[in-house]
Amino acid sequence: MINEKNLYEKKLKMAFDKWADSYEIEVVHKLKKRGYSYEDLASTIVCKSEYKQGMKLLELGTGTGVLGGEVYKLCEADITGFDISKKMLQEAAKKNIYKNLINGNAESLPFGNQSFDIIYTGFMLHSVLDQYKALSEMKRVKTDNGKIILVDLFPLNSDIAKISRVHSEKYEYGAPSNYLLTEQLEEVIGSTGLTIYGQGQLGEDREYIHYYYIIA
Numbered sequence: 001m002i003n004e005k006n007l008y009e010k011k012l013k014m015a016f017d018k019w020a021d022s023y024e025i026e027v028v029h030k031l032k033k034r035g036y037s038y039e040d041l042a043s044t045i046v047c048k049s050e051y052k053q054g055m056k057l058l059e060l061g062t063g064t065g066v067l068g069g070e071v072y073k074l075c076e077a078d079i080t081g082f083d084i085s086k087k088m089l090q091e092a093a094k095k096n097i098y099k100n101l102i103n104g105n106a107e108s109l110p111f112g113n114q115s116f117d118i119i120y121t122g123f124m125l126h127s128v129l130d131q132y133k134a135l136s137e138m139k140r141v142k143t144d145n146g147k148i149i150l151v152d153l154f155p156l157n158s159d160i161a162k163i164s165r166v167h168s169e170k171y172e173y174g175a176p177s178n179y180l181l182t183e184q185l186e187e188v189i190g191s192t193g194l195t196i197y198g199q200g201q202l203g204e205d206r207e208y209i210h211y212y213y214i215i216a
């Protein structure tokens with residue numbers, strides 16, 4: 001019998017597989033309409049993570065590699081990409097910038113302790129069912145001084161959060177979601193023993209804001 005967790009994961013894979021072909025055209029335009037770009041986002045990630053040559057990067061929720069491509073342009077880093085959708089990974093492979101591309105759920109990372117200096121993730125966390133588990137895994141696989149740059153969409157207030165399931169179902173090809181308010185995510189981050197060193201908004205205010213955290 002299929003349990004709730006397996007069903008959630010199955011729906012996630014289906015939705016993102018379905019979106020893979022048209023994803024990039026849609027989202028590049030959407031970010032521009034908000035007043036920033038994937039180039040700007042990559043630059044925020046590289047600067048705020050204090051990247052230095054030779055560091056190993058892990059990108060969670062690679063999608064088609066649109067963000068990884070911009071990060072690579074800035075630093076030609078050694079990047080491992082990880083995503084639950086095989087179709088998204090097939091698109092990302094076409095970018096020819098990833099050292100490895102691995103399929104799986106961010107709740108359980110197939111890497112040893114302290115494998116990466118920098119972990120970054122764009123617009124994935126709201127799709128993760130157990131965000132405590134995913135953040136604990138990020139903590140485990142990053143080096144002691146390593147940084148996590150987490151970028152995601154957050155409902156502007158609790159009224160919007162109450163109906164947030166509809167947002168992903170409508171705009172993310174039927175994907176299930178688990179949106180948290182910024183203050184709720186901050187509590188989850190704290191409960192994993194990670195510390196927030198910086199945060200900020202990207203682009204204009206909407207019902208869902210784009211926001212980043214620098215965590216270590």
Ligand SMILES: C[S@@+](CC[C@H](N)C(=O)[O-])C[C@H]1O[C@@H](n2cnc3c(N)ncnc32)[C@H](O)[C@@H]1O
Pocket residue numbers: 012016027060061062063064065066067082083084085088104105106107121122123124127128129
């Ligand atoms: C909205 S896309 C973002 C893609 C890319 N990071 C970007 O900035 O454009 C979210 C990606 O996260 C992946 N994803 C969602 N939930 C995941 C999970 N639990 N584990 C791993 N990948 C996941 C999806 O398959 C999808 O490719």
